[in-house]
Amino acid sequence: MNKFWTEFYPESVAKDIPYLDQSLNEYFDSTLTEFANEKFMTNMGVSYTYKQVDDMSTAIAAWIQSLGLPKGSTVGVMMPNVNQYLPTIIGTLRAGMVLTLINPLYTPRELKHQLNDSDAKLLFILEPFCTTLEPIIDKTPVETVVVSAIGDMLGTAKGTLVNFAAKYVKKAVPKYDLSRCSKCKVISFKNVLKKGPSLKYTRPDIEPDDLAMIQYTGGTTGVAKGILISHHNVVYGTQQYNEWFQPLNYDRDKEGQLTAVIALPLYHIFAFIISLLGFRSGQHFLLVTNPRDIDAFVKLLKKEQFHLLPAVNTLFQALLNHKDFKTIDFSNLKLSLAGGMAATPEMARRWLAATGLPIIEGWGMSETLGVGTANPLTNTEFNGTIGMPVPGIDIKIFDDEENELGVNQEGEIGIKGMNVIKGYHNLDNSKFFTKDGFLKTGDVGILDEKGYVKLLDRKKDMLIVSGFNVYPNEIESVIEMHPKVKECSVVGVDDELQGQSVKLFVVSDDKSLTKEELMAFSKKNLAGYKRPREIEFINELPKSTVGKILRHKLRK
Template identity: 55%
Template sequence: QKPKMSLDQKAFLQYTGGTTGLSKGAILSQRNIVAGAMQSEAWTRPITSEINEVYINMVMALPLYHIFAFMLSSLGMRAGYTFILVPNPRDIPGFIKTLSKQPFHIFPAVNTLFKGLLDNPNFKDLDFSSLRISQAGGMAATEQTAARWLETTGCAMIEGWGMTEGVAVGTANVITDRKFNGTIGVPVPSVDVIIIDDDGKRVGVNEAGEMCVKGPNVTSGYLNRDSSDDFTKDGYFRTGDIVSMDEKGYFRLLDRKKDMILVSGFNVFPNEIESVMLDCEGIIDCAVIGIPDERQGEAVKIYVIPADNNVTKNSIKEFALDNLTGYKCPRHIEFVTELPKSNVGKILRQKLREKHIADNPQR
């Protein structure tokens, strides 16, 4: 006897990245997963419908257990794509060799991976004539990487936003856009977004607040955990992400609520500072956290991977003063050889906060 299946049945338990705390098991139903695949297919159709080749090849250089890869796999299986599997994307020369063997049409990745490829001199020699979609997700994309990507490949980087609890589907930039705008786009079909302040009131245009979402792809809650606080009274899921919406309805991702730094009453977003400071000559990579400060409540601290010994704290401070508002400038600079990152390349700021406490026990 065949079991009776329903869209409300639990299909999958997907554990969150745990970048800001304990990893939790998001319950994803059959409906959540089917909806996510259909929403993604509808969003990409204006481009995919124009590709006249027998197979649409999608580069899969993300860990397959990550929700971004899971959503792309669901989309690919639904639409009949071929996957080019790259088990070790950190091996950039090997990755480039894999890409040289066949045409590729869809290239989803995180910003650090796009940047890593661009930094290799052999990447520009690949044939990009088939590339039609470059999808950035998993972490904030930066303007400089997007500009270099477009220049090298001729294909614009399209940024989107999703979360484990929504099968990585949420907002996205219009797939046919040719210009990177630094936003995470607009809600995809069937997704409804509101932005609220700490009192639960909806904020105005261009005002920052917590993004809350509703849709057929959004989880009903977490396994073995009271999830009532994770939803607003009217049923929107609280994402923990701070965003603002402009006059055209495009959303800008400012930061995780837990990562926001409060300097003398001003909200400071680490993502913004990192994005600016990556333009500073001699900074290979950087990460920003807030640390306790007696005078201001919190102060900005930046961890920097320097390119060589010519990079000084003074040159970094001067660049910050020239390019950032005073209260956003890092007051503390520490040079490191590596930054703690998740398998998808997200900076684990919690680990840096722990490192700071361990290094400064008396404070």
């Protein structure tokens, strides 16, 4: 199918984007230098410039290189949105290493799998999450752990106060002991920053198609699978979004620096790509460490001037429902971007009424760097679609035999582009792509006459909970480890706040098994968004004649 939708692009948006012969390191070098004196990021009231981040990330890169790790070794980063995060990411890539971003809410089981599957030799971790690492560290390939306290980049006075409050007032830093790992070396983040500037940094030879990241997404086979992301995938993805945002008509010389609110966690691909996109125009990143603390989030938005607000539906809803929402000044807001999960029409209507700006909804996957389709920025109201393919993206709708379908015909969505990954880590990739190279998304939809895509259903059983992919097979594999569970199955149920939530059906031969017992077991083994919200005991699971569990009957 020819890319007919480009005829309906806004005038200022290019119809295609050529190959960009650039690595992320070249990208960092140019942007950090160009905006050297501008503000780069602010967290908990403490800011750093692009020049400071340039120097800091180079020091981190030099320190990593001093460990003697081979080029392309995997480095894990397990932190929320704090000032340490982006310099560590940039430093890791500048050192010639491969990133794997880790959800800080992971359980020991989930963390162990990612560290082992990615073969991570070095781990940067925020102190409160060391208790997750402690029980499994000696069962991983990790050789060096860099532990950062929450206040390490908040200045001496404020940092000391924040660290004291976190540890002794809020009790947010549980006791931990990493000494059980005899082969591991533990060093503080502050020590890395202290030693790095005096160490020699050698700029590695990185090609655009070299591996930059192993990003993990929910597992269809019981464990998360690693997505292989090249430097070029990321650079190209940022350029695609940059081109789509041209209708903002933003004049930096006249209007000054844009501030983007980064409340979504940076380990999530949507927030990650939006932050790297901001590099291109020298944006200032307002990092929100805990967006669930809506009171503190609203106070921050009342205090700071901001222009860009990417979020998921649940975060927009939480803001709208806050008692002080009407006191926030939205006069400088230029773009409200919804991603990660479907935006609801009612939320979009309320947001437009309250701020005067429509919610611009798009769609993407971890496998596409969060880039795929988006509604034009020239749209003045919410239309309920996920928009049209952005420049450099090809979309086709196909049937079960991979035959391409026409407009307004329902089928699975396939996607192709230079932002789309070439495959998964340690897996047979043949089943994930069509014969002509389109990634099978598992989403069912239609493509209309103007190129707008409407999502209709999931072909796969994957759930989307608060913007995170959740795979039933992973949850079922964990729950079935419980000795009292004979078999189980998971489905998604509609949830007004999260979009979907997890419902667990359990068959047990032991009448002593309780919902509370299963809740506690899932808390130990599953990240919060994966845990069942509802549990129902049944005598048997509905199955087909060949023994396959019929989830559609459980949904009914």
